[in-house]
Amino acid sequence: MYYDVVVAGGSVAGLLSAREISSNGFSVLVIEEDYEIGTPEHCGGLVSISGLEELGVIPFRKTYDHMIECAEITAPNGKKFTINSKKQKVVEISRRELDKQIAFQAQKNGAEIKVRTSFQEITDTGIRTNEGNIDCKIFVDARGVSSLIHKDRTGILSSAQYEIYADWIKKGKVEVILDQKKYPGFFAWIIPSNEGKGKVGVAGRGINAAETINEILKEKGKYSTIRKIFAPIWIKGPIEKFVDGKTVIVGDAAGQAKPTTAGGIYTSGMGGIYAGQAISKFLETNEILDLQDYQKKWTNRFGKEFEKQLLVRKILERIDNQTINKLFESITPEMTKEISEKDDFDFHTSSIIKLLGIKGSLKTAQTLISGELKKILG
Ligand SMILES: Cc1cc2nc3c(=O)[nH]c(=O)nc-3n(C[C@H](O)[C@H](O)[C@H](O)COP(=O)(O)OP(=O)(O)OC[C@H]3O[C@@H](n4cnc5c(N)ncnc54)[C@H](O)[C@@H]3O)c2cc1C
Structure with missing residues (x-):
């Protein structure tokens, strides 16, 4: 059996890469070890409408019944504040349906999908699965966090x-x-x-x-x-190399979920799209630089925001409950209003920085974060 590309992992990143590759006329097989695409759903399903659109997924009408209107954030002592999130157009979706919708798009373009088939190892000419060997030019690893567990716990x-x-x-x-x-x-x-x-x-x-x-x-x-x-x-951000020989790593397997919230439908999905485009180009030209263009594209788009998110994460990991409680006291209605007006669900570090007390009212937080904050703002 031969395919130009075999993708292991039939979820957002793997299916989107397959959709891109097959739309360019190359043969692609997606293998998914579970018995159903989209199941078991291991996701909260929060995603921005703009993100879905960029992924090329037209949200179902009923998706709009699930708009998120506000986010209530509670401190350890019970104090709360609320951000109005109507402007950000964030929805709760069913991953069971989203993943199937992308699977439908991919097979429409010519990709094949097989469930209950699992990747086992890379061979000289392709990969080995539980159902035998498959030859391919490119192997796409879209196995999610399970692919990282052996690399770095x-x-x-x-x-x-x-x-x-x-x-x-x-x-x-x-x-x-x-x-x-x-x-x-x-x-x-x-x-x-x-x-x-x-x-x-x-x-x-x-x-x-x-x-x-x-x-x-x-x-x-x-x-x-x-x-x-x-x-x-x-929560540690992107891995060092998205492309390793003829293996291309996409989505959560490449660390493309947000370090702040671990949300990855959009950012991991975009990884799948950029990889699919680069693989298609490579299959035309045989130029390894075309394949490596994938990492450049993803990094240009998300690299800076992810770096900031990693710094915010460092700060949040060091802060204790007392400091969080104090920070909440310094949050004013003007701050929450400004965040409600301006925040971007997918590029949200500037809002977190505001909440961390940049207004200067809190000495403890400032001392704690001053060095790191300069880097974020710089
Ligand atoms: C509890 C939780 C809540 C979350 N909430 C949100 C949220 O609200 N919003 C958001 O944007 N993100 C959320 N995420 C993150 C989001 O689910 C992931 O970022 C996204 O699913 C990543 O997609 P992926 O295609 O890279 O990997 P995955 O969705 O993890 O898919 C990997 C696929 O590979 C398959 N696979 C694994 N090993 C093999 C193998 N050997 N052979 C074949 N197939 C294999 C798996 O069965 C799976 O289908 C959440 C994650 C968790 C755990």
């Missing part, structure tokens, strides 16, 4: 996310709960899918994700669980 946090029914979930309101003792280096979140229905999740360094999420739910009140997932997230 230090950038991985464990997370849990339950889909639940609960009266206290409000349609259109995302909640973010900060507490460095309970969720070190990350946070807990509530993402509504509708009134009384949504996803509650948590991640943190060294936590027992199952125990931690149970504690959150116990505090919140009555609920029914309809689904539980446990998945690693990667």
Whole structure:
């Protein structure tokens, strides 16, 4: 069996790269080890409409029923502030449907997709799968965070996310709960899918994700669980080399999810698109520089923002609960108004910097962050 390209991983990044490559007339096979594209869904599904459009996905009409109107952020002492997010046009989508929609686009262009088929290893002429060997010119590794686990464990946090029914979930309101003792280096979140229905999740360094999420739910009140997932997230930013010989690494496997929130539908998806374009060019010219153009393109687009996000992450990992509580006291209605007006969901470091107390009212935060902040602002 021969294909110009074999992609391992039938999720956003892998399917988008396959869609691009097949649209240029090359043969592509996508192999997915699970039994269904889009399942098991391990995602909160928060994404900007502009991001979806850039990925070339026309959102379903019903997607607009799931617009996020505001984000409520809670400090360890319970103090809250709210950002109005209407302008950012962020939606909650079903990954089961999104991934299938992209799979449909890819096969329409000529790509083939096989589920229940897993990549095992690279061979001299292609790859080995559980169903035998396949020859190819290019192998695309789109296996998500599972591909990074063997390379570097230090950038991985464990997370849990339950889909639940609960009266206290409000349609259109995302909640973010900060507490460095309970969720070190990350946070807990509530993402509504509708009134009384949504996803509650948590991640943190060294936590027992199952125990931690149970504690959150116990505090919140009555609920029914309809689904539980446990998945690693990667928060260390892009890996050094996206292209290694004839292997091209895309999406979460290349560390293309945001270091601040681990959101990757848009940034990992764009990795798939840029890779697909570069692979198509390479298959035409046989010039390795054309293949390497993929990393340049992704870095031009997201490199600076990811560097800032990594610095923000460093700061957030060092801050203790007391400092967060103090920072919340210094947040004024003018600041939240300005962020509501200007924030960009996909390039959000400038808003975080504002919230970190750049206004100068807080000595502790300033001392803590002054050196790093100069780099971010510079
Ligand atoms: C709890 C949680 C919540 C999240 N919430 C959000 C959110 O709200 N918004 C957002 O933008 N992002 C979110 N993310 C991140 C987002 O899910 C990822 O960034 C995105 O799915 C990355 O896509 P990908 O195609 O690179 O990899 P993945 O979606 O991880 O897909 C990798 C695929 O490869 C397959 N695979 C693995 N090994 C093999 C193998 N050996 N052979 C064949 N196939 C294989 C897997 O089965 C999987 O289908 C969340 C992640 C988690 C864990």
